[in-house]
Amino acid sequence: MSESVPSLVSGVQAGRLSAEALTEGALGVIERAGPLNAFLHVDGEGARAAARGLDERRVRGDELGPLAGIPIAVKDSLCTQGMPTTAASRSLTRDGSARSGWRPPYDATVVSRLRAAGAVIVAKTNQDELAMGSSSENSAFGAVKNPWDLARTPGGSSGGSAAAVACRATPLALGSDTGGSIRQPAALCGVVGIKPTYGRVSRYGLIAFGSSLDQVGPLATDVRSAARLLGVLSGHDPLDSTSATVPVDDYEAACERGARGLRIGVPSEYFASGLSPEVERAVRAGLDALRDAGATIVDVELPHTRYGVATYYVLATAEASSNLARLDGVRFGLRVEAERGNLDGLYGASRSAGFGREVQRRILLGTFVLSSGYYDAYYAKAQRVRALVARDFERAFARVDAIAAPTSPTVAFRLGERLTDPLAMYLADVYTLPASLAGLPALSVPAGLSTATDADPALPVGLQLIGPAFAEASLLALAACVEAACPPSTPEPWA
């Protein structure tokens, strides 16, 4: 499937392609992609019925939506009515199996928007449990594998969604990004991933991790496909009080705008020690492509970058410790009764059995930083640092239209490599966390591949573009220029 989504949709609308055929194609790849473990639930029946319905509507001459007939995979953190929704956590299952997953009585707003736009939801994707992780190894249902090299992680937490797009099972997928969970897996899998401005896309129905940071966003084979999906997802939602009322730009038109006249800042803090030379080489080549396209490249400073990881892990875990309290075994999900009448025992046993190690670690951390006597030293201080990180960006954006940097300091790492070292894992997000803290839009666009060696195959590198609030359109304009220089590539077995 090398065609972009806008062209596929035109094909469906014109009758050149059928939604059913696209859906069958997606289901076929999903089946072959079994070893990736990217999917937790495949809704073949529902998808076929939806596709047939769309084709019938086309024959009747009905107006079809902007995603007519496009198969899409949805991260399992998003509520899909009647379809298992586990966020890859045993806590949201009845008996520990993905099959016994909690079936929400409602659709997330983004899922409703997909359906209304004519997208066909074919599968729910695997991820790090409750979106906590950077490798999709923290899933209760097994690690996701990178389509470029099955010995490596696809990144995380939206690793299943990134892998689904990378293996070309679906041209689009939904992810969620709290500290890099769309951008980092997009980079490691060689696809486009966008974390919109905080408030641009509704969070209603997204199982919350860090509510002040979470955003739902697109993963896509290419920039224009991502732009189409972003346009469908964006806009005010009265069910989300943090949803913005800012008008939505024409993202597809922006893709044709070019880079001429745009100023791009390059922060030295993002090219510091820890950055793999191969990643730096590819990103610098991407910057050259932007310069060639007419952009001006200047240096900027983001001095508080180095506090990003610490700040993020205080705030996100604090919010998570509270957000996950509702997974208590009382009303839904896994319930383990210690002994009759022992309420604390019910909570303890259900939550110990329901949550994996990383989730438990973060709940404990978050509980600690909010505790009486520690609140000021951790949570309150982290909020102040967050404001400083945001101020860094404000100052930079007084001079430039966008900031360009690597998305991840390394290419995809090996499965298991960082599982026993949480700090090394947390550093995988060092370049994505600051934009999350500042609530700014950021995307990752493929910037080519690393050089293959005897030990390592060629692996994708992502270039990150960060913009001022609600400047998604400028980022897409620039991303399209990078893409023109580094066209989307597909890993060998899936090409």
Add this chain to the structure above:
Amino acid sequence: MVQYEPVIGLEIHAQLRTRTKLFCACPAEYGAEPNEHVCPTCLGLPGALPVLNQSAVELAVRAALALECQIAERSVFARKNYFYPDSPKGYQISQYTEPIALGGALTIDVEGQARRIGITRVHMEEDAGKSVHGAAGDSLIDLNRAGVPLIEIVSEPELYSSTEAAAYMKALRDVLVYLGVNDGNLEQGSLRCDANVSLRPVGSTTLGTRAELKNLNSFRFLARAIEVEIARQTSVLDGGGQVVQETRSYDPERNLTRSLRSKEDAHDYRYFPDPDLPPLRLDAAWISAERARVGELPRAKRQRYEAELGLPAATAATLTAHPATARLFEAALARLDQPVLVANWIVTEVLRGAELHGIDARFTVSAEQLAELLGLLADGRINGAQAKEVFAAMENTARQPGDVVAERGMQRLSGEALRPLCVAAIADSPSQAAAYRAGKRNILGYFVGRVMKASGGAADAKAVSELLEALLAE
């Protein structure tokens, strides 16, 4: 022996009378089947989010303004984290460091003395659900109440007896019911009270260690619980002991308080600003508009009825006990400027058939009917007995008093219509007429009585005596 003085502060939770819950569109009303009024948000389902109910904000602000508080132009909803099955999200959305209102006062009257009691703060929060513990050891959860809007009103520790505490609670209830903010129903729990009670040596200005009393769901229980707690703390201190800071529950059956949990067991609620709800910003112009809508409060009304309308204290108190009664009184008064007459009729007649349940009120007559009826009475067109008959005839109908009077032939005889009756009465009693003319003026009443009797009570007594005087003088 040291003499102690009790110091009491009250924390009162009042349910706001909104149609829907604080953060979702579920009905807030009481009395549905268990778990009927629920949705993803108030069930605490994963992914569901809160959206603030604007009318709850209006009611909270109105209450705070009536309590003379400073309204915060920016207030913040915070999460109060604790695990309990009737708290579906594992936290309650409340306000903590930045409440919607601070620093007010409520004036109460105790034994004829007015006292201003300071209000520390008013904050908004959502109610929890209800746990029902079954006989078999099962617990059932009803989440209809989860998410219902409340305000918590915290007084300063400025109440010095159970009587003052009860008077404060009563005055607060009057204000809230008056504003339509709360239905005043203690039994259904729409108004709940916790009391902080401590003792200190008389003359001391520092506060002693306090106990927080729970489960005070009537005015009587509130007063009795405080009394027994004062007695308990007095005996602890007299015995050389120390009062420990703890939460105690009042047991009305045995009339004692017992420890629920000590300060050491207190929850660490880990409050932090709720990231799902932006800070609540209220604009100064909007606050001013709300201030104008608060209007006259019951205590001020009572004082005005006494001072300006000349009503006795008891009557003024009765008329202001329910906002609907005061509204009826003022509406009738607007049509007939006879405060004492209107007030007495409301107190003796109208309230007898009235149904007053919390905020709801139903009267058997309208202000228009009442004013017209009393106008006929005041003009002497009907007498008191007839007025009562007309009143009974128009209760629970839309009939106008004038129509009832006409239909029943009650129109009073007056003017020339009286002349034949008066002439006949004089002609029938020549000796009494002679006595009158000889100077025995008090015999006039005899003639008036004859005429009244002859008219079947329909004659206007005042007009009759004037006409008789004129005829006898001829």
